[in-house]
Amino acid sequence: MEFDFVIVGAGSAGCIVASRLSESGRHSVLLVEAGGEDKSFWFKIPVGYAKSYYNPKVNWMYRTEPETELGGRRIYAPRGKVQGGSGSINAMVFVRGDRSDFDDWRDAGNLGWAFDDVLPFFRKLETHARGESHWHGGHGPIHVTPMRGGTHAVSDAFLEACNQLGLPANGDFNGATIEGAGVYDINTRRGQRSHSSAEYLRPALRRGSVHIERNAHATRVVLSSDGKAQAVEVVQNGRVRTFHARREVILSAGAIDTPKLLQLSGIADGSALRLLGIPTKHHLPAVGQNLQDHLCASFYYRSKQPTLNGDFASLLGQAKFGLAYLLRRSGPFAMSVNQAGGFFRGRPEEARPNIQLYFNPLSYRIPDNPRAGLTPEPYPGFLMAFNACRPTSRGTVSITSPDPLSAPQIRPHYLTTDRDIEEVLQGSRLMRTIASQPALQSWIEEEVSPSASADSDEKLLEYFRHNSGSIYHLCGSCRMGSDAGQSVVDHRLRVHGIPGLRIVDASVFPNITAGNINAPTMMVAEKASSMILEDMR
Template identity: 60%
Template sequence: MSEYDFIIVGAGSAGCILASRLSECGRHSVLLLEAGGKDDSFWFRLPVGYVNHYYNPASNWMYYTEAEPNLGGRKLYAPRGKVVGGSGSINAMIYVRGQPADFDDWAAAGNPGWGYADVLPYFKKLERHPGGETRWRGGSGAIGLTPLKPHAHPICADYLAACDELGLPRSDDFNGERFEGAGLYETNIDGGVRASSSRAYLRPALSRPNLRLETHCRTQRVLFDDDKRACGVTVLQNGAERTFRARKEVILAAGAVDSPKLLQLSGIGDEVRLAGLDIPTVRHLPAVGRNLQDHLCVSFYYKSSRKTLNDELGNPLGQAWAALRYAVNRSGPLSLSVNQAGGFFRGGEAARQANLQLYFNPLSYTIPKNAKAKLKPEPYSGYLICVNPCRPTSRG
């Protein structure tokens, strides 16, 4: 079959949910295209398995920025998922919606329907929080959540005590009434297994006869009819070019990098730039491919006078014990994220709201220098404190 009602490009966090919802009524045929492979390996289900995918070209696009003049000419690593589930299948599973002011700013900028009060019902619908339904949380959604509060490594208590000493506020729930402050994260982990949108939404939906998933299928361009309406796509799959037609819509869900890239390759963008690449202009939209905002992360490594996860996961005996605990009852460090504590803070007295995020990681690890390498614990007790801006002023 080469014609569908809806064609979705990208089986990432958004694409998997869209495929599930659009095929749910049974009236529409849906094609979901993914450039990577399937996420059916055990290492995608195991929460700590992300260490195998952080630097693996089989499941990661392994993007780098251009050289940054203000960072000494360095290029920064930007991992992105290349697998069913997208980055949600390879990330560290921290579950934070964002602060209400972020959404309210979208609405104030001329986007009705995107304020926090508008989007909150959909966030609640998405999640299955162990605390059940409240004003802020959902209790019956597809994405199961695990708060780290009862499970975090003991050294996280030292981090929180240090925040108290500095007079920093506390937050009991970053997705609740109070966003700003120090606290323990919660994760999209369900019963010791990664709760990606692929696992929660797409996998149950694939039994429907009106939904088809094509993997290893890299979209080359969007096709347009005489009225310049998107009507299909051409893809490259296993070395062969294929064409799929859409009766209703082509939906780009390929992420903040590849969706605008695909638009440009299809002739939608700045006509001057497209002409320089010999791409015929379908529509002159100069903002396409510009104004990317990203939150660069800086990590600080520390040796610790207390034992950390390095001591548990940095030797064969500790690894075997962790594996046994996970095999018996899905518990222990293998069932959790290594990003456990952190918070959202104001970077200065002039800040109107939290504009910095901290991660406290009870594990310090070496960064791999070659493809397919795994993150490896440092050979001493150590931890990381990472910081990134939440509201960057730079654009790319």
């Protein structure tokens, strides 16, 4: 079968690219997705993400290799294996990132990627509940809803504690500045998940301008004799199929599977490919390098007053929340579990906010046993979590065999720089300082963990090493840049040295952005779609 464009990955980016390239009706588009359709009710309801967290039918359920600086633990890295990708299974916090993050992209040699260049594409993808403004879109497919006004009382106490500490308040993390304490926006529409599968792909499928092949696992990009990307080979229901692209092959498989697919295709570091017996089609040493992620740890508190723990743990409480959701599309079932938080300077001398906090009016442990499920702590409690905004550790993604069905090795190399360790201590001290303010002290009975016994920097760092985990913002493994020795794509997301091949997903990030990365990933897809259409003209 032949199409103008063949896109691998129906995730947050791929759904957008497929929709935009097909809008005119002049171009045929095929979308190849390894997972199935996201038609379950649990993909629609915000709290349903707990159902997909350990579900191998819709989640790749990757784990890193043992991380030396984290006590040899293998860190869980869920990735969406379903239409909508990780956008179908995430917690929906909508944060663009700091202006300086995108200016950094430009300063790394990527023309057209400064904040002022990308803001129009953030606005293009969005319909904000407060309407159109300089900072927000009013007519885009993705609906963004503030959680302000619906938060739990203990979340409000967190905000007051930040105020008592003299930290700035921020009514809009996606406005003029990211700095300060506030309540997160989420991508929902009338209480249901608003993501690129629902808002971009489904309308395109109804138009008939996009064809999708689900349960089709891409195994390699096929190059012509002159080195141009011309097709994608997949395994679908045990059968090998090849889909040809008249114009371009576009990889949107994400920060793990995009570099994996390039390596399987012989597009990577030639010496590493030779060890696996894979013929080198194009030597591109940066494939799978520069992997970045936000590493997060939670502090747990026992509360003097009721939080969401009791209601979430009881059938009566769940029924109450379920009724509120069904009748009014409101209540905890319509929200992210991460209600409040903010972006702060871990010390006054920091040039920009470098620590992100999440405040959750529910305290729960994430079990290592997938069958255990996510259950609240057996007492009234809440948690605060933090991560460094821009970790400096860099990792790798690499295949270990020519078998396309084998999981790649993921090595984030967490906490391998002095800067990252310093920010662990900054974040830990900040959490403790906020918790010590009167507004939260009126709620806190005790700090359960790390507990008062963690009374030194050494003990706080030890706690972080043994209790931190990914907050699932993997990116950067096929980074954008002008040097083919240090990057994988140019500033128009064309793979260096391979005509007809582009990458459009979070793997192209030159550096990780502050905050959750789903919104910037969708922005990349909007901007990439515009560039592809420009290049065709």
